[in-house]
Amino acid sequence: MKINEDDKLQGLFHNMKLDSPSIDFENRLMKQIHIEAEKAERRNTIKTILFIFLGLGTMIGFVGGIFWWFQLSLDMDIKSMTNINFRKIDFDPIVVSITFVSFLLLVSDTLIRHRFWERKRHKD
Numbered sequence: 001m002k003i004n005e006d007d008k009l010q011g012l013f014h015n016m017k018l019d020s021p022s023i024d025f026e027n028r029l030m031k032q033i034h035i036e037a038e039k040a041e042r043r044n045t046i047k048t049i050l051f052i053f054l055g056l057g058t059m060i061g062f063v064g065g066i067f068w069w070f071q072l073s074l075d076m077d078i079k080s081m082t083n084i085n086f087r088k089i090d091f092d093p094i095v096v097s098i099t100f101v102s103f104l105l106l107v108s109d110t111l112i113r114h115r116f117w118e119r120k121r122h123k124d
Contacts, residue, residue: 034122 021029066072
């Protein structure tokens, strides 16, 4: 009886094609790979933001340390500032509005292209 069961199992394994995995297995594997890649991308983004803030903090701390070490002050004499003549700056509303609209179009185009790229990447 045991030999008969072994023959049935052996026959089942011979009928299976082991040279290529099933499509469901490939889909699950690719989804897992995409999930891991997104996690790594998020980690890299967080690290980049953290390092930017640390770099800015280090620069500000370095300048503050120099001011503290040499006992410098940021106080300015008000009387010396009265001698400074500031020019009147005129803004043309048309130029400002065109610049603002151009900036908004650039930002929206970038966001839309990024969204399409993400959708395309997730569909593939």
